[in-house]
Structures are given as C-alpha cells and as structure tokens.
Amino acid sequence: MFFVISHQKTLILERNPNSLTFKTLKFEIEKELGIPPRLQILYLFSKPLMADDSVLISEVGVKFFSTIVLHCPRIRLLPIPTKEHTCTKPIGCGKRPRCGEGDDANREFGKFGGSDVGLFASAEYDEEDKEADEIWESVDKRMESRRKDWRETRLKQEIDEDKTSNPKIAKQFVGLKRELYALSEQEWDSIPEIGDYSMRDKKKRSFIPVKDTLLEKTRQEQDHVIALDLKSMAAGGMENPCKTPAMDLTAYRRGRGIVLSSKLDRGSDSALGLTVVDPKGYLTDLNSFKVSNCPEISDIKKARYLLKSVTKTNPQHPRAWIAAARLEEVVGEIQAARKLINEGCEECPKNEDVWLEACRLARSSEAKAVISRGVRAIPNSVKLWMQAAMLETDDANKSRVLRKGLEHIPDSDGLWKAIVELTNEEDVTRTPDIGMTEKWTS
Incomplete structure (x- = not known):
C-alpha cells in the first residue's frame, strides 16, 4: 500500500x-x-x-x-x-x-x-502517473460504452411501453377514419355540432352599468375632429353649429395641411428672401375669424399652430393677432391672450381694432392706460375716443374726453352727437355754437 x-x-x-x-x-x-x-x-x-x-x-x-x-x-x-x-x-x-x-x-x-x-x-507528475491516468481513462471509456448500450436499450423499451399503454388519439381512431369515406351527404349533415359540455365550474360573469359621462367621453374620442371648411369660414370663421353632426374630415384636414405647407413654401422668394404672399388674398378670410364656444371644436392645438404660422408669416395683419388672442381666451388662457394682443399692438400700432381688443382683454385697472396708448398712436380714430369715453364713470369726465377727441377730429358727427347727449339743457344752445365756430375756424 x-x-x-x-x-x-x-x-x-x-x-x-x-x-x-x-x-x-x-x-x-x-x-x-x-x-x-x-x-x-x-x-x-x-x-x-x-x-x-x-x-x-x-x-x-x-x-x-x-x-x-x-x-x-x-x-x-x-x-x-x-x-x-x-x-x-x-x-x-x-x-x-x-x-x-x-x-x-x-x-x-x-x-x-x-x-x-x-x-x-x-x-510531481511523472510517467507512472501518466500511465495510470491513461489506464483509468480507458477503463472509464469501456464502462461508458457498456452503460451507453444499456441506456439506449432501456430507453427504447420505455418508449415502446409508453406508446403501447398511452397511444395517441389519432392512432386510436385510424380504423374509424377509414370507414368515413362510405358516409353520404345526408349522414354528414345529420352529425350534430360539438357544444361546450365541460363540467367545470365556470366563472360567473357580472355586468356593471357604465356612467353616462364615460359613454359620452368615449363617443367624443371616437368621433373625428371637425376641421375648418371654406364654407364655414365664409359664414363665420371657426364657428360650427352645435347641432352639426360629426363628419369624417380627417383626410380632408390632412390634405389642407399639405396644401398650406406647399403654399407657404412657394410663397418664399429664394432670390430676395422676401415673401410674395398676398395678404389680401391669402388672409382675407381671417377678417371674420372668430373662435366659437361650441364644445365640438376640439382641434385647439391645430388652430393655435395655424394662427402662429400666420402671425409669423405676416405679422402686420391685425386680424391674425385678434384671432389668436380670442382662441387663447376661449380655452381659458387669458394671460396668453393678453400677451398676444400686446404683441399685435406693437406690430400693428395703426389699427384701431387691435387696440379695442387689447382694451377689452385688459384688466379694469389697465384698460384706461391701454386705450390712452391707442389714441396717442391713432389720434384720428373715432372708435378709440368713444371707447375712452365709455371707460369713464362720470359724465363730466366723458364730456371732457369727447371734447379732447374733437380737437383732433373736429368734423366727426359721432363725437358731436355723444357730446350733445351728455350736455345739460342749459348748455344745449351754447354747445352747437361752439362746435360750429370750431368747425368754421378749422
């Protein structure tokens, strides 16, 4: 050993x-x-x-x-x-x-x-150790080959026993399938359909009534978006009657977007870098552009993007600024509406409609300051002087504002009529004489 x-x-x-x-x-x-x-x-x-x-x-x-x-x-x-x-x-x-x-x-x-x-x-690993390893390796291979033959024989025997004890369903009915070729059409039709005859306990299905608000929200999400139409723009811009049924205008809206992008691309002059878009022809429909409170108009983002591109393309168009401000007002963004209309006043200082819209959207404490900037920018605007007079609560102050407007527009019938309505009975005879004198002297 x-x-x-x-x-x-x-x-x-x-x-x-x-x-x-x-x-x-x-x-x-x-x-x-x-x-x-x-x-x-x-x-x-x-x-x-x-x-x-x-x-x-x-x-x-x-x-x-x-x-x-x-x-x-x-x-x-x-x-x-x-x-x-x-x-x-x-x-x-x-x-x-x-x-x-x-x-x-x-x-x-x-x-x-x-x-x-x-x-x-x-x-040390010497020759004797190497020879011993080779001997043991040969013994292991010999035993492995013997075990392999035994395992293969045993596995084949188990497979045969399993096939005999548990045959496949297809093999069980091979003889019956061969006899089906003799059946007639009437016998084929008389074979009943296979139903659900399982005896397992099925889960009871329960139904819960859904709220009306959830159904209405689902219906609105499935409806297609109402897009702008040439006829609707001619009738009132973005106004759509509430009773108008939902229409499949998704493809039409996509086509209008492609046409609009192509027109904007063609409108840029590659040589001079100036736009050749005709504001009177391209943006004429924006004169009647007005955002409605109809709940069916759900494409607010699309309308905002469109108005933003219009104001960038032609910033001197007043109706675009007014429409953009009214859109923000409709969605509840009053601060954004005031910011947009102020930008419109800076871009279009000679348009009285922009100043009137800015005065309407401004706070009550800032309305007088806004209209004052407007009359300084456009002293000959009757509408701005009338709006400035309406912001005053005292009749004396209103009369003083109107008389200030007459200094710039002495021939305005509207201002003279407003002054007459505010004048007392004692000054009825004196006021026209003063006005006629100012008219003649001017």
Whole structure:
C-alpha cells in the first residue's frame, strides 16, 4: 500500500489488507512517521476512510496496490520523525506557530479540488502517473460504452411501453377514419355540432352599468375632429353649429395641411428672401375669424399652430393677432391672450381694432392706460375716443374726453352727437355754437 503525505516522500507499507485492521494500520503509521492516531485522517479516492478500529481495511475498498492519502492538520506540532526514508526534510518542530500562520495545505482549501489541492500541490507528475491516468481513462471509456448500450436499450423499451399503454388519439381512431369515406351527404349533415359540455365550474360573469359621462367621453374620442371648411369660414370663421353632426374630415384636414405647407413654401422668394404672399388674398378670410364656444371644436392645438404660422408669416395683419388672442381666451388662457394682443399692438400700432381688443382683454385697472396708448398712436380714430369715453364713470369726465377727441377730429358727427347727449339743457344752445365756430375756424 502507498501512503501519500504532503511535502514528503511516498510511504510504502507491505501489509495484507485482508488481515489488517484500522487500529493496526494507524499504529504502523505512528511507528513509521511518529504521527499519533488521533491526528491521522486517511483518504481513498478523495473519500475519507471512516470505520471502527476492528474493521478490516479491505472491507472499505483498500487493495494491495491502493494509494491512501494521509492528511495531518496539526503536523507542525509533531516532533521530527525517526525514519530517514519517510521524509526528505523535517516535518515540523515543537514551537507553536505565530498568530496568522498555519498549515499551507489548509490555506489552499476550496480552490478546485477541495483539500486535495493542498495535499498534491508539491507532488510531481511523472510517467507512472501518466500511465495510470491513461489506464483509468480507458477503463472509464469501456464502462461508458457498456452503460451507453444499456441506456439506449432501456430507453427504447420505455418508449415502446409508453406508446403501447398511452397511444395517441389519432392512432386510436385510424380504423374509424377509414370507414368515413362510405358516409353520404345526408349522414354528414345529420352529425350534430360539438357544444361546450365541460363540467367545470365556470366563472360567473357580472355586468356593471357604465356612467353616462364615460359613454359620452368615449363617443367624443371616437368621433373625428371637425376641421375648418371654406364654407364655414365664409359664414363665420371657426364657428360650427352645435347641432352639426360629426363628419369624417380627417383626410380632408390632412390634405389642407399639405396644401398650406406647399403654399407657404412657394410663397418664399429664394432670390430676395422676401415673401410674395398676398395678404389680401391669402388672409382675407381671417377678417371674420372668430373662435366659437361650441364644445365640438376640439382641434385647439391645430388652430393655435395655424394662427402662429400666420402671425409669423405676416405679422402686420391685425386680424391674425385678434384671432389668436380670442382662441387663447376661449380655452381659458387669458394671460396668453393678453400677451398676444400686446404683441399685435406693437406690430400693428395703426389699427384701431387691435387696440379695442387689447382694451377689452385688459384688466379694469389697465384698460384706461391701454386705450390712452391707442389714441396717442391713432389720434384720428373715432372708435378709440368713444371707447375712452365709455371707460369713464362720470359724465363730466366723458364730456371732457369727447371734447379732447374733437380737437383732433373736429368734423366727426359721432363725437358731436355723444357730446350733445351728455350736455345739460342749459348748455344745449351754447354747445352747437361752439362746435360750429370750431368747425368754421378749422
């Protein structure tokens, strides 16, 4: 028997395994190496040899030429062995190891082969080991081929038994299918339809009534968007009657967008970089552009994008600014509406409609300041002077504003009529004389 010890030569014991017990074996090892039995751990084929001391080692698989690995966890605490042929260097000394030091074999545990890595780390792989590996490999191949034939035979047998005990449905009715060719058309028609005859408990289906608001919202989402039409623009811009049924105008709206983009592309002059769009022809319909409060108009984003492109293409068109501001007012964005109309006043300072719209959208505390800017920009506008007079609460202040307007527009019949309506009975005869004098002198 061969005993392999870490960092030592191989120990050879010529003993008969059939008559050697574990107790005798451990005493032989202690006699040769000086290792107490309590520190001896024996391995055979990487498996520990654990049995009673009275058991023969042949009963656990040890044979004449078996190789047994001897592992000693505390080998450094042992004295130097007495036999020279068992070791090439001292096994250890009686000095205790310092803190952190230990057996090198234990440090190598767990890498690939468990504790065997530390045992065989310094062993040399010679020709005998190579020959032994080849022999064992050939034995393994031989046993594998025998097991393979047995497994294939067993698998085929199990498959045949399964097919016999559990045949497929198609094979069960092969004979009946062959007899179907003799059936007539009447017999085919008399075959009943297959129903649901399953006996499983089916889940009870429950129905919950849906709210009317949810149904109405679903209907509105499924309806197509109402787009602008030439006829509707001529009748009132974006006004659509509430009773108008939903129409499939999705394709028409997409076509109008393509036409609009092509017109804008053609309108740019590549040579001078100036626009050749005719404001009177292209934006004439915006004179009547007005956003309705009808709930069917849901394309607010499309209308906002269209008006934004119009104001950028022709910022001097007042109706575009007014329409954009009214659109924001309809959707509830009053701050955005005031911002847009203020931009329109800066771009179109000579248009009285823009100033009137800005005055309407402005806060009550800012309306007088807005109309004051308007009359300074357009002093000859009768509408602006009339609006400025309407913002005054006192008749005297209204009369003073109207008289200020007469200084710029002395021949305005509207201003004279408003002054006459505000004048007292005592001043009825005097006011026309003053007005006629101013008329004649002008």
